[in-house]
Amino acid sequence: MASWCVRAVRQSYSIIGSPGLLRASPRLLCTAAQQKSNGQRSEEEPSGVSKVEQSPAEKAWSEEKVQLEEQLKEITDKYKRALADTENLRQRSQKMVEDAKLYGIQGFCKDLLEVADILEKATESVPKEEVTPGNPHLKNLYEGLVMTEVQMQKVFTKHGLVKLNPAGQKFDPYEHEALFHAPVEGKEPGTVAMVTKVGYKLYGRTLRPALVGVAKAP
Template structure:
């Protein structure tokens, strides 16, 4: 009985071995996958090689150049801002100084009318009538003269100067010509007559003198 069982087992072993053997197609596929897997990088061409990452020194150098450009641009903007601020400060200071100098311009123009009246008043008094026998007129005249002198001192103190250009060369910036006429013994282009005196405030013509100008005969 035992011998029979052994014989049956021997006959069954070859068939079992054949059933466990993988088919040839699967062996070929596995062989191809095994051969192609590890060699993918080797099969790739030289143009498809992976680029190396930039070195730290190169990265730092690029950052340094970029920061230097930003710093240069910031410095230029800062310098322009300083220049604009300085120009604005100078203009503002000039405007303040001019306001201090010429802020009384309107007030001075009004006072010029008073000075003109005083001048006409003193000129209208006959000089031969001003004597001790006529004390009232003498006192009035002297008071007008003193007032006029004091007013001119105040004008000068505040930069207001009188223009009485008789015999001077005609200047269109300081004089206003009322007429032109030939005058014997006078040089053409000079002022022969002053109808109304002018005034300058700190070098700027506040009111031009009204004059008559000599012309060629």
């Protein structure tokens, strides 16, 4: 250590060129030379902290953590999809129940429509000039048929069954069934010129289309 300091002092002396400085502070020069040597050593050493390698247990724990996170993500995604499917199924089931309540009577309504048609034909077939006080039996029968027809239409309306009589309206294939197309004077082409049988709608859904004749261009 002493010989090393002596060499360092001599080098410093040769650089500084002042023997007075050497005599005045040899210990200071030795200390400076030692610090310079330590600085060179520190520069030669790689800077930064060396990376500590993980132990096998830590590596296994990290891998297991990654796997658990992936499983959690997958399970969460499946859970959200299952919730969405369940909600869609619930809405479809609710819609089916509501439709069943509204349209469950459509078979019964179709059968009653035939009765309504017969009553309508019966009232139309009676000559109006014959319905007089002088013919009380026919008059009473006719008035009874008319009252029955009116009451039946009220019951139909109460349960969502509405009559369709599209005379003069624009032809609609969703509500009307065209029996023929013919040029009709005074009728715009594409409109209903004649109604042979009225139609009915149940809560906005066509239960029976009206049978019509459609006017066309000559």
